[in-house]
Structure formats: structure tokens, C-alpha cells
Amino acid sequence: MNRLLSVRGLKVGFGRGNAAKTVVHGVDFDLEPGETLAIVGESGSGKSVTALSINRLIDDGGGRILGGRMEFTTARGEVIDLACATDRRMETIRGSEIGMIFQEPMTSLNPVIPIGRQIEEAFRLQRGLGRAAARLETLNALERVRIPDAERRLGYYPHQLSGGMLQRVMIAMALAANPRLLIADEPTTALDVSVQAQIMALLAELRRETGTGMIFITHDMGLVAGIADRVLVMIAGRVVEQGRLDDIFDRPRHPYTQHLLQAVPHFSHGRKVRRHMSPAGREMARPALKVEGLTVRFPATAGLLRRPVGAIHAVEGIGFDVMPGETLAVVGESGSGKSTTARALLGLVKPSSGTFSVMSAEGLARRKPMQMVFQNPYASLNPRLDVEGLLAEPVLAGGVRPDASTRQRMVALLERVGLPADSLRRFPHEFSGGQRQRLCIARALMVDPSVLVLDEAVSALDVSVQARVLDLLIDLQNELKLAYLFVSHDMAVVERIAHRIAVLYAGRIVEIGRADAVLSNPRHDYTRRLIAAVPTTERRRDVFRLETAAVPSLLRPRGYEPPEAVWQVCGEDHQVLVERAAAAKEIR
Amino acid sequence: MNRFLTRLLDHSSGRIGGVIVLAYILIALAAQAGLTPYDPLQQFRIERLQGPSLAHWMGTDMFGRDVLSRLMIGIGQSFLVAFSSVGIAALAGTLLGLTAAWFGHLWDGLVMRLMDVLLAFPAILLALLFIAVVGPGTFTSILAIAFVYTPIFTRVVRGPALSLKARDFVDAARTFGSSTSYILSRHLMLNLVAPLTVQVTLALAWSLLTESGLSFLGLGTQPPASSLGLMLSDSVNLMEMAPWLLVFPGLAIMIGILGFNLLGDALRDILDPRSRRALA
């Protein structure tokens, strides 16, 4: 049997003439039939461009193959150089020989065409099937990707399905013609961790069933460990290291690969958590932030007259406290209410009930003792203000006119968060994502807060930048005795920074306690599932289990009051919510 | 600012549009300052309906008045109406749109339903209704055009203002406890300058068009004052005899509007590339 794909000296560029820019400088790799190659790199490393070059979709995006060969063996044994195949030839290869799935399932499907017809099209184009036959195949394909109730879903439009479902539709479409090669470009990056696990399980299973070769593009070494046979690491359009999975993971040679494997947060079941104070010490200390019974409900309406039908119980009776110098991580998936909790504490949404109090180290409530850092550093800085204007805002809001000492503080803070001192006159767009997040941290520190709420503060950053911003946060915490409320969906990151963890599910805390206890010995069913879904570098070629449990609806009828929470203490500073049978039944 | 100008000059339609608009503004100013070749009202009785010549570059009209001089005055007149009406509309629309977006609820509902009512009229008809009530004239056409364009500016401001309101930097400002006026001026208005500039430029083109239409119908500027639309309506019965009466004012209107459209397009590309879809 021939090699499936052999790439030699691939060079890709964008633009013409003076504006021409080469972004991939000579990539070599081979792929055997049925083998999975992971291409790892950060944004701008050229990994996606490489993937799009293989099926030549790069041409549509304004790119050009500048050199090299890509020899592909078709199902009939022909060898074609994809680098110089005509567009017409490529149209017969795409879909039938090479399938592809993309990062954003939400935008990758046509919003005005039912998903059934979009999958049908793949069968009709590549296998020349008629309408009825294509429909039948589509039904099979949907069942193959484990979409429940497939017949009814054929007529659904993309906006009626969740991201995970849509990614399954994409997979069904890409595999319609049994291609010999599947290119998956960050297929799970936009998804929740448990959905990610399902998609990964599905890909692994389909790969076993069909023997499709796969090129898997990602930035996450944990995912690589789970699925790849071989690994290729890219920086700035060049391959810096490639080899078998075990070789790369156990004996990384290039410093960047070593960095990816060691400096970047990887989940290790609570073995890397930070130590702070003993549970006994906690009981003595005075919390910087104390929250009791925090509840946020949004009225839900239905019908023409917007009749109130009940309420979305986004956050339900949440209570915790955070000590000075301590990090409480609030973890959960989208819709769990973790961001709403953060926003309620900062007054961005109005809590329906509950109290919270903030204390500074001296016990006095100083001005604005709580500040927040948002997820997206591109959206949380006004693009029309320079750094000085940005940093001055919290000060101005406190009713203080910025003066020479304010300016001094700005310069000192910029330096402390690792930004050049001459940044004051510059605008946000002149900074990288990581630098912007440092700027946001500096801005939050301008008014000397005692509590910092970090809402997915490192989630939008590249993995290696993530590690550095986390280090900065830890240093700042130790120096300034800051209390952090760290909201995140990323267990690996949480393990790095948290002293304690609160797990949120469907608006309630289901488990709370010391980070090592929660991560190494999860007691609530949901926490266990969540932790099982996290990819780690240790579980190589792991078989993810398919899980189809849906997230419960948070909509409750009018006047509904949830039963009192009952807690079970399961260790020193480790509590878990007791799910009563009645309560469990109600969650459909 | 320099960077912005460089980009505008690099943009081919920005270059052409900018030159046209600048030239028209200079002509309008020169006409206002009395720098026309002749007195636009002076009637050279013996030289009635003469074609273009060295003495009268664009010929003379039926009263023997110099067409070029009247054209320059007319451009000044059109620009006066266009700039004042769009100025009023932009101011009123921004105020309404911004407050509607920010305060929401009842005020938003009230403002937007009122704008719905105004938008239920075809634009020219609304202007006609306005003129029917107030009576024709330059000042009326300014108000009529402003009246018609206010709901459009309200919508143009409200949409982006709503999306800005939901942006993280506004949330951040609220967590600092910044005042409403600070948020409105620094976070919303500062970011609305770009789309507003684009819209103002395009509105100027439309306003020129409407002004010339209204005065063509005899409902705008009244004779003996000069305006481009009026000159065209005077040419209707004489076009076979004196086509220059039709061609020059016609071209003057067309090129003027073209200038603003080109400039507006270029500004949109440079200042507000993402709005293309929204404005579609």
C-alpha cells in the first residue's frame, strides 16, 4: 500500500508583488493510510494555512502555493500532486478523497439551508446519488454521528442546533463519501469541555470504523495525546520538531516543544495545586469577599403578549467566601451561571436576592475594593482611548482628578505587569492579546482593590501566553494579598491558580472545597464527569466515552422555589451538594 | 489624523471624491464672497440665450444672465441647504438614537415608534407635506430635509450604540462606577464618530439630490435667487434652443453628488469597514 500523503517543501504565501508575504516556509511530512497526524502550534504558526493548502481551499482565501509537492494517493491508487492540480481536478478530490471539518460549527453551516439538505448535497455531489437515495444516506450518516432523532433533525436549520450537534453534522458531511483523508482544523476549540470529549470520542470511533487518515490541527497538547499517532510542531511557518507521539511527549528535543509540554498548563488531577492556608487557619481569618445566598433570575416570557411564564434561574443560592491572598476558582460549562455570578458581584446584573460583602485587609471598605478582568482583551478596552486614558478611567470614576502621582502609579503598574513604560501614549490595537490582558490587569489595579474577579481572564490567549499571564497573576496575588475569584471552564488553568474550587452546574454550586481534594477526589457526579472529560497529556490514545446527557433547562415555572440545599461534608474543607431523588427527577 | 489623510489619499475614490468636494466648497465660498465673473442677477439684454463663449464660459440664460455666475451661486445655495439640513438631522438623530439606546425601555419605545411613523412616509412625500404646511422657500427645504433625515440618523446611531452598550469595555466602565455622561461621551460617542462621519457624507449626497429636486419643482429656493434645481427647471422649455442651460447645471448636480458618494464610500472603507453589511 502506498503512502496516503507526502508533503515536501510546501511553501505558501498571501498577496502578490510588493505586498506578498510567505507564511509557510517549507513544510515536510508524510501520512500513512489510517494514520493520525497532529499539527500543533499557536495562532499565526501557519498550521491552519498548511491544512487549507492540502485541499487547496487556500486559493479561495487569497493564498498561493509558492513551491513544494503534495503527493496524494487516491482510492484508485493514482498519485496526484495536489500542489499543482487544476481547480477542476480539486473539485473532484474535495469531499470524495479529502473531507474537512472546521473550528466554528456555528458559522460553518449555511444558515438558510436545512442541515439535511446540506448533508445530502455532499452525497449528491460526490456519489452522484438521486434525491431519495441521498436522503436515505443522510439519515444513515446522522445516525452514524449519533444524532438522536435524526429523521426529525433533517429539516432543522443550523441555528436550531447546539454547537456540539452542528459539529457532528459537519463530521457527517465530511465523511459522506468515505474520504481517505480527514482534515480537522481545531474542531473542538469553540466547544465546551464535555462536548469536546464527545466529539473527540466520535472522531476516534469513526476513525477506527472507516480507517480514514486524519490531520488534526490543534493548540492543545492534551487533545494530541488522546488521538494522534504522530505529532508535528510548528512555529512561524516552520516545522521545529516531528515524530511519533511517545517520542515527542517523552523526549521533546526542541525548546518550544518542551515549553508546550511543561510550562503550559496541563491537567494532572490536582497534583499541581497551590497551597495556601490550613482549613483551620481559614476559619480564623477574615474573608475578603463573603457571598451568601446569591440568586439571579431572569423573567422568561412567551407568546405574542410576552406573557411571563416563569423565570430562568441562572444563579441559585450561591454562597462562598474568599480570603485575602486566596484564589477561589468557579468552574462550570457554558450556561452553568459562572459568568452571571461574576457579573452580579460587580453590579452588571441585578441579583434577585442574596448578600455579599467586601472587606479590605484593614477591615475597612475602601473605595471600589472589587475589580474585574474580562475574558476578551480585544473587547474590554475602548479602541479609541490611549493607555493613559484607559488607566485613568477607574481613578476618574472614583471622583479623583488624575495628577502627577496617578501618572507615577500608571508607570509603576505598567512596569509591574511587564509592559514598556512608554506605553502611555499608545492605543490598544498596538498591543498583542497577552499585552492587552496585562493592560486590563493594570487598569483593575489602579484603584488598589482587595478582590479581583477574573472572568475567563486567560481563555482567549494562546497557550504559552496563558502560562505567563497566570504567573503574573500569581506573583501579584502573593505581593498584594489579593483575593481572586477566578471564573473558568479550563480545568488545567484552574489547577494552576486555584486554592479552592467551586463547581457550578445549572446555576448551583454542586461541590466546593480545597482544590486538591476536589480535583483528585471529586464526589459529585457532575464533577466526576467534568474531570473525566478533560484531556491530559498522560492519557495517550485514550478512548473517550460518548455521553449524551443534555444540560437541564433552567426555566422554572412562576413561583417556583428550589428546595433547601443539603450539604454533605466529605473531608476537611470539602463539601458536596446532596442531589435528592425528587430534585433529580425534575431536571429533565 | 495624518495617518487617516494618507489612507484617504491612497484610496482612489477617496482621492477623487475629496478633490470634488473640496473644489465645490471653494466655489461655494467664492460665490458667497462675490467672486463670480458677473453679477448673477445682472441681465445682459442683448446677450440673451447665447452659447458658451469666452465672455460667458457657460453661456447666458433667457434673461441674458451669466450661467457660470448663477451656477456658482447655485452651488453655494445647494451646499447651504445640504450642510445645514444634514447638520440638524445628525444632531437631532444622534441625540435621539443615543438616548434611546442607552436608556431603553419606555423612552426607546417612544422614540422608535415615532421614527416608525416618520419612516412610513416616502421621503420626498414627507418633505412635500412639510412644505405644504410651512410654505416653500430655502429655510423650509432645510427643515424639511432635516425632518426627513432625522429618523434615518436615529436608526444609524441607535444600532451601533446598542451594540457598543453591550461591549465589554462599557461593562468594565460600569464596574469602575463611571458616570453615565462619561460612558456616553467617551465610550459611545468616541466610537460612533466613524460611522457618523460616513453617514453624514452619504446624507450630504442625498440632501443635495433632494434639494435640487425640490427647487426643480418650485418648492425650494425661490427666484430670482439661483439654485441648481431652479436653473434646470428654467431650461425645460428651452432645451432644444439652448442645451447648455440643461447640460451645465445637470453636470454640476451630478458631479457634486458623485463627489460626496465617492468620499462617503472611501470613508466607509477606511473608518468603518465592518459596517458594510449592517448598512446594506
Place this chain on the structure above:
Amino acid sequence: MTYLLRRLITFPLVMLGVSVLVFVAIRLVPGDSITAMLGTEAGLLTPEQKQALAAYFGLDHSWPVQYGRWLLGVLSADLGLSVTYGKPVLDVILERFPLTLQLACLSMLIAIGIGLPLGVFAATRKERGSDLAVRIFAMIGQSTPSFVIGLMIIYVLSAGFGVLPAMGQFIPFSEDPLGNLGQLILPSLTLGLSFTASVTRISRSAMLDVLSDDYVRTARSKGATRRRVIWRHALPNALIPVVTLSGVEFGYLLGGAVLVEQIFALPGLGRMVLDAILQRDYALVQGSVLFVALNFMIVNLLVDLAYVMLDPRIRLGGRS
């Protein structure tokens, strides 16, 4: 479906607002209401006659009462009497309306028939010569007022060929299809040119936007040809802004008809409104403005319907 129902409910509300506006506007005319109703003729009346008339027309009541009575009249299709024509306002309007409606519809047909394919064509040849030519045409088309084009057409016809387009009496399509089209084709072209230009521009930019969307790439990755992607995947999405524009532009057509009817001396609704304003025939102004606004709103409702058909996100709402 909720979206459409909601639109249907606001429809009478907006219409009510429109009627209040029109009513109040006419009451704001300087001078007394009899003058407002009868125009210049009112100057010839004695004070007693005026009072009698005021009582006859119910003008001695307060504004709200007057408005209520007027609205009741409007609802029973009684828009009052036109002083200049000496006939019920509605009759005058209905006589003139077919021409204007046909003019607007023909222009719209021309605009979409030419503009849409041209825009799509230009989008698929971005930055090439043909794209540039289309863009220049669209730019100039959008910048030329319809009455300038109309005058130029008439000048070229009369000076170049010695012919004049048929003016004066309207020839209904049902009586003489060829004569009707011959009469209306040039006015429609004139009226439709700037609309054609904007349809071209919108379809080009919408198409360019859509062609850079992710799902176009997905379709290509399935092996669909460029042609197929353009017509099957991109066009249905690109149509959405085009439809929105068409609704707005239809209002411009109804309004812009004033100028074109004036130039081509066609007895349409627009010219009638203009005459009514100049003659101070306020009942006619009031009635016809209301009438046109109603038509415009109906068109906008149809546009919403088309919108709903095109976009399942509106039709079906959120996730079910």
C-alpha cells in the same frame, strides 16, 4: 411566525400615528381651517358663510373631536372633497394611482432585473476590469438625480431623433399594452436608474461578504464548484439585504415619481400631490399623503414577509 404577527399588530398603530401626523400637519397651516380646506377661494366668503361652513364641516368642535370624525370618515373610505376637482378625494386618487403604481413596479422590475445579476457578476470578478466598470456605472447611476436623467433623455430624443415620448393622457395597460409600455418605459428607466445602481452596489457588497463566510468554504470543501457555491449557497444569503433595500427604495419610487411624472407630463399621483400643494387643496394633500403612506406600509409588510421566507432565523426564532 411571532415576528410577522408582531409586525401585523404594530401596523395599525403606526398607521394611527401616520393619520395623527397628517391631520395635525394640515391643522398647522397658517390661517383658519376654512382657508385650509377650501384654499384661496375662502377669501371670497363672508364671515357668516364661513361660520356656516365651519358648522357644516364640524370645524367648530375641538381638535380631538374633529380628528375622531375625520378618522371615522377615513375608515369608511370618505377622505373628503377636493376643491380643485370638485370630486371626492378618493375618486381623484384612485383615478391617478394606477399610473404611479405601474411606474413604480416597472422601475422596481428593471432595477432588480438588471441590478442583481450585475452585482453578483461584479462580486465574482472582484478587482478585475469588469468589476470596475460595473462599480463606475453604479456610482454614476446613484449620483445622477432622476430628473436630470429624464431631461437628458428627452433632450436626446427630441434633438437627436425629433420624437417626443407620449405625454398627457394615460394609456391603461388593459386597453393598449404596447401603447402603455411605450408610454411608461422611458419614465420607468429614468425612475429606476438610481435604484438599479443601488441594487447593483448592495448585491455586490452583500455577495462579497457572503463569499467570505465560513459556510462557503464548507461548501467548497464538499467539492461544490464555484458556480454552484455562488448560486446555491451564497445568493440566498445575499438576497436578504437586497430585499430590505427594495422595500425602502419602493418608497423612494413612489415619492420620486413626482419628479418623473412632472418631466414626462404624466397624470400620476405624484404630480397630483404637487398640484394640490401648489393649489392649497388640503383635503387632497391630506388624503393622498395618507393613501401613499398606507401603500408604502403595505409594501414594507410584504418585504417583511419575503424576509421571513428567506431567513429561517427569523421564521423559526431561537432554538426549539
